[in-house]
Amino acid sequence: DAGVTQSPTHLIKTRGQQVTLRCSPKSGHDTVSWYQQALGQGPQFIFQYYEEEERQRGNFPDRFSGHQFPNYSSELNVNALLLGDSALYLCASSLAAHTEAFFGQGTRLTVV
Amino acid sequence: DAKTTQPTSMDCAEGRAANLPCNHSTISGNEYVYWYRQIHSQGPQYIIHGLKNNETNEMASLIITEDRKSSTLILPHATLRDTAVYYCIVRFDYKLSFGAGTTVTVRA
Numbered sequence: 631d632a633g634v635t636q637s638p639t640h641l642i643k644t645r646g647q648q649v650t651l652r653c654s655p656k657s658g659h660d661t662v663s664w665y666q667q668a669l670g671q672g673p674q675f676i677f678q679y680y681e682e683e684e685r686q687r688g689n690f691p692d693r694f695s696g697h698q699f700p701n702y703s704s705e706l707n708v709n710a711l712l713l714g715d716s717a718l719y720l721c722a723s724s725l726a727a728h729t730e731a732f733f734g735q736g737t738r739l740t741v742v
Numbered sequence: 743d744a745k746t747t748q749p750t751s752m753d754c755a756e757g758r759a760a761n762l763p764c765n766h767s768t769i770s771g772n773e774y775v776y777w778y779r780q781i782h783s784q785g786p787q788y789i790i791h792g793l794k795n796n797e798t799n800e801m802a803s804l805i806i807t808e809d810r811k812s813s814t815l816i817l818p819h820a821t822l823r824d825t826a827v828y829y830c831i832v833r834f835d836y837k838l839s840f841g842a843g844t845t846v847t848v849r850a
Contacts, residue, residue: 634785663837672829672840673786686836720785722838730776731838733785 632657634723634734642740643711651706651737655723661685662704663731664696665720673720679704708739716741746830751845754824760817762844764830767811773834775806777815779826780843786829789815820848 635654643649655662661680665673675688679698698704702723708715718738722731747765754760766775776791790797790804792813797804803816817824829843 661836672842673838675837675839678836688837730788730791732788735785
């Protein structure tokens with residue numbers, strides 16, 4: 631049983647560019663959440679998708695947007711990249727609230 | 743979400759039990775206590791969660807005090823592979839709010 635898979639694993643972008651990160655949830659899971667983890671800090675919640683809709687959002691600007699597809703996979707898009715967007719981006723999937731969320735290995739984004 | 747307080751770091755001897763404390767004095771009645779760990783450069787790994795009762799699984803035990811203001815994660819026989827950052831999280835809604843966690847180093 632494949633767990634949560636994310637692609638790509640590493641990415642280098644230039645300031646001002648746009649980036650799309652992808653996530654496939656664990657089999658049977660219908661909810662996908664995205665987190666940003668800066669170096670030396672804990673992960674910070676960006677948003678969560680359920681039934682192809684954004685269900686909850688953290689304190690991130692509108693430059694961060696997402697999408698969930700009918701097969702429950704998800705994308706995270708970041709526009710107008712800033713140097714401060716350099717981080718590990720984590721995707722987590724779950725089946726419902728108050729159940730454990732399973733995390734992928736993350737995408738390491740470097741903005742230069 | 744209720745705030746949690748954990749020690750910044752702790753050491754543990756291999757083969758011994760590791761007891762990780764967490765204070766959550768402002769926890770509400772419908773908030774769960776979750777524990778995750780993160781081994782360097784990997785995604786966080788779910789360990790255990792509970793509401794009121796003590797819980798045990800193949801990885802660890804979770805002891806929640808009767809007033810629910812604190813909890814302890816117990817790793818019964820720590821190994822070198824248990825070296826990681828451990829996060830105690832109080833969860834009400836859909837998101838997980840990670841703090842700084844406790845860096846646990848298991849020494850041979």
